[in-house]
Amino acid sequence: MISSAPQALKPRKRPQQRRASATLDAIFEATIQLLVKNGLSQLTTTRVAERAGVSVGTMYQYFPHKQALIYAVNERYLELLAERIEATCRECQGNRSGDMIEALIETYWKAKTDKPDVTRALYRSVVEMDNEALISAFAARTDAAVTTMLASASDNDGSDARSNTRTLVTIIFGAVRNSFERGHSGDVAEDLRRQLVIMCRGYLERHVR
Amino acid sequence: MISSAPQALKPRKRPQQRRASATLDAIFEATIQLLVKNGLSQLTTTRVAERAGVSVGTMYQYFPHKQALIYAVNERYLELLAERIEATCRECQGNRSGDMIEALIETYWKAKTDKPDVTRALYRSVVEMDNEALISAFAARTDAAVTTMLASASDNDGSDARSNTRTLVTIIFGAVRNSFERGHSGDVAEDLRRQLVIMCRGYLERHVR
Amino acid sequence: MISSAPQALKPRKRPQQRRASATLDAIFEATIQLLVKNGLSQLTTTRVAERAGVSVGTMYQYFPHKQALIYAVNERYLELLAERIEATCRECQGNRSGDMIEALIETYWKAKTDKPDVTRALYRSVVEMDNEALISAFAARTDAAVTTMLASASDNDGSDARSNTRTLVTIIFGAVRNSFERGHSGDVAEDLRRQLVIMCRGYLERHVR
């Protein structure tokens, strides 16, 4: 769990029954669809409820207010993303650091470009929100996973792991977001990805040089 | 000029008198202050006008609607930013490419961290807007400046200039944004900046190696 | 039903519960009162809601916009008026045509002068509105009733029923409206009514002559 949600943004209750979970899923799905379709500014609680097939009242049983809904959707999204990153990091234990970072880029890139509409919609939705906790938690979690991974690298050269990790992660995540914002075409994006790999590999090997 | 604003978002009129220009400045200033203070969702036309010391009606003489105001504020911001980047690019003509990119990072970083509140507020405000034209124009302009600069590098190795530029620019701008989002402290940010320089230098020198 | 309301002007929903029906009545009543008191130009949705004892929001559940409200009020008014006319036409089946038209004039006159304020207010409110559908439907309905009635007249002379009906109805309705506009006093109006009867009787008997 990306757990440190500010109290105010936490969902009122956790799903405990299968039924509730299905409802929650429907709400999340509806929210994302509407975010993709019309953006945050057009998202109304009524419309979400309608599309999710529940009443507004019911929705308010799960989320104390609209913000909490948006928060939760992003939380869930980042949760899945973090899991994928952690999985990759686990799988690369002991590899060469260059291969590690290439795998990380690959995973992150795929996760983001898989459903680009959703990615874009969530990038946008997260903005008007007290999202620091969310971002911090996600950052902490991915940093930890990447640091651990790099520490296990067969060519670990003992340079500052925290700094390296932070740099790499910040650059990779930032580049992807910026690529989205610039509206890069598939080809351009692919080239960028390759260059990014080259750049990161070079960065990791710099001490060897 | 970051000129290709969609018709709907264009300001209604350009200030032609000293007075009008002052009014426009006041409106921009008020908008930014309020964005910094409370974010886009709390920004109302009335409040902007009030703080700018004009009436709502006057504001609507300059901007056909709220969106156009936000658009103009960002346009103006990017205009200044682009100018600074272009200036740097001009100054570095003929230098070594590594030094060029270091200067570019330095300029961009400074511009963004100078008033971090404003940077953050505008990053957020631009999101819920038809901002593609804005971003594209800015991207095109900076890409052109950087490409020209790199082409003049004393150690120009003839590698694909467009791809190199795109990569470098996307990574630098993305990293800065992500650093803001993660809420990096001054020290951390400074380290990131240094690492970014190292990484970009390495990238440029890779063919030499 | 005066049914052919343009889509845009249709009420959002029909009252399905007792409560909703009462609410709707209250809204109509409030609207009419305010129209009588201050005219259409002073009629605000807030004031209507206030006087009806509901919130604006509730009003907007029934009517998608102000126009639809005005439309509905007139629709309802014309519905009742049409019913009264049809009733009279039914009752007069088989009578002499002169008596028929006298009864028609009597009914219409009474309906209009019963609450002259309301009549006047609605005459005015209907003007700034896409009211053609309303007027056409009402015209078609009354024409049909009158034509049927006249066809059953014991002294039916076989002259062009459609033309006769149209002429009579247009003249009667027009005269009443004009009488209202001129602000005729009770005596004058009463005289006009009598003269109108004489004139229409004469018109119907012209072929006999």
Added chain:
Amino acid sequence: MISSAPQALKPRKRPQQRRASATLDAIFEATIQLLVKNGLSQLTTTRVAERAGVSVGTMYQYFPHKQALIYAVNERYLELLAERIEATCRECQGNRSGDMIEALIETYWKAKTDKPDVTRALYRSVVEMDNEALISAFAARTDAAVTTMLASASDNDGSDARSNTRTLVTIIFGAVRNSFERGHSGDVAEDLRRQLVIMCRGYLERHVR
């Protein structure tokens, strides 16, 4: 002059110079065009001024407020209409009453159907206005003209002239208006006009019968 305008609605000043008169004409023309095009609800003082080629300020020199403008436009329109009616009445002096009324109908009908758009637009514009004075004055004037005309009829039968006039005028004017409202086609309107003549002739001859 249809003179008894309530003080508040009177234009601020009368045109005394050729130039002012031209301006006034332009304003009137612009107003009518806009009324025809978009109706009273879309008519703004700014747009009128713009189309008339003067500044708003200038317009306010001639009319103390928007209402006065609308009032004046209608006043002028009714002035011309009254003149045409009076002319017809004068020309028919000494004729047979049936011919008189046919000429009256002809004149009125022509005046109204000549520019049906304008007629309709003014019918509508006059509604949201303190127009009683206007209507009364027009009624008094036309009644006087018609009464005088009828009194001179070669077949004058000495029946109540005031009542006859009022009846005829109310019916004719009312029928025309109602015909407009019902949106009668040319053919239908023409038939109505003929029937109206028949009806009025019959009414006038009733005592003879």
Added chain:
DNA sequence: GATGAATGAGTGTTCATTCAT
């Protein structure tokens, strides 16, 4: 528990009117 009708504060926008230039 679930519903969805009702609420009403809040917002973007218009436009008649004024008045400094």
Added chain:
DNA sequence: AATGAATGAACACTCATTCAT
């Protein structure tokens, strides 16, 4: 006299949130 920028009260309409059923 003429202008048109500035004003700001006013209004239609939305939508997050509540709560009676």
